[in-house]
Amino acid sequence: MSKAVPTLLSFNGGYVDAAGFLALAGLFTAHVTGNFVTLGASLVLGTSGTIGKLLALPVFCVVVMLTRLIGSSLQKHGARELRWLLILKFVLLTAGCASAIYFGPFADADAPQALLTGMLLVAGMAVQNAVHRIHLSATPPSTLMTGTTTQIMIDVADLLHGGPGEAHQQAKARLSRMLGAVLAFALGCGAAALLYAYAGLWAFIVPPLVALIAVLLKETDGHPS
Numbered sequence: 001m002s003k004a005v006p007t008l009l010s011f012n013g014g015y016v017d018a019a020g021f022l023a024l025a026g027l028f029t030a031h032v033t034g035n036f037v038t039l040g041a042s043l044v045l046g047t048s049g050t051i052g053k054l055l056a057l058p059v060f061c062v063v064v065m066l067t068r069l070i071g072s073s074l075q076k077h078g079a080r081e082l083r084w085l086l087i088l089k090f091v092l093l094t095a096g097c098a099s100a101i102y103f104g105p106f107a108d109a110d111a112p113q114a115l116l117t118g119m120l121l122v123a124g125m126a127v128q129n130a131v132h133r134i135h136l137s138a139t140p141p142s143t144l145m146t147g148t149t150t151q152i153m154i155d156v157a158d159l160l161h162g163g164p165g166e167a168h169q170q171a172k173a174r175l176s177r178m179l180g181a182v183l184a185f186a187l188g189c190g191a192a193a194l195l196y197a198y199a200g201l202w203a204f205i206v207p208p209l210v211a212l213i214a215v216l217l218k219e220t221d222g223h224p225s
Helices: 004-023 032-045 050-076 081-103 112-135 146-161 165-220
Strands: none
Touching (some): 004 112, 050 081, 050 112
């Protein structure tokens, strides 16, 4: 597996989350539990987006289960499971991009077109989360950075404190991987905000392109899955 693939997933995780938040009244498309917070804000402030925030978690959960079932079926039939799941994510993000550009901008985030766009993006990120947990579990998460940041700080403290040589080397290796994931996620967030400010909903063209690059890298790494 190319080391670039997890990095691309982290970049897309940050990008899609930030772009979705900006375009869809504070909808988190990757970090879906964050919608509990923005849902409360929507109810108190009377802003739109309540339905999308309510739908995000059940849609995410259903798509994760379907991804697992599809992957198991692909594996049973000897297909390249990871390759096809990455392609599925690419298709969903492409559909989300097309929906955003065609129907947006969204004055009402609870309108059917906005909900369709949001749930397509949530579904794409659900596939990514499932793929990461199933096939890339040795690498840092690509959408949830709180736990990763906590581990980074623990490793930094351990390195400053000193300790056994083996533990020291493990902490350094882990720190390098996790810093890369956090930086890629942050870069994705920043890029999404910048492009959304200048290009509006055309900013959504980036995630499917990044997803396609991940598919192509997977094709060239020689990994059987």
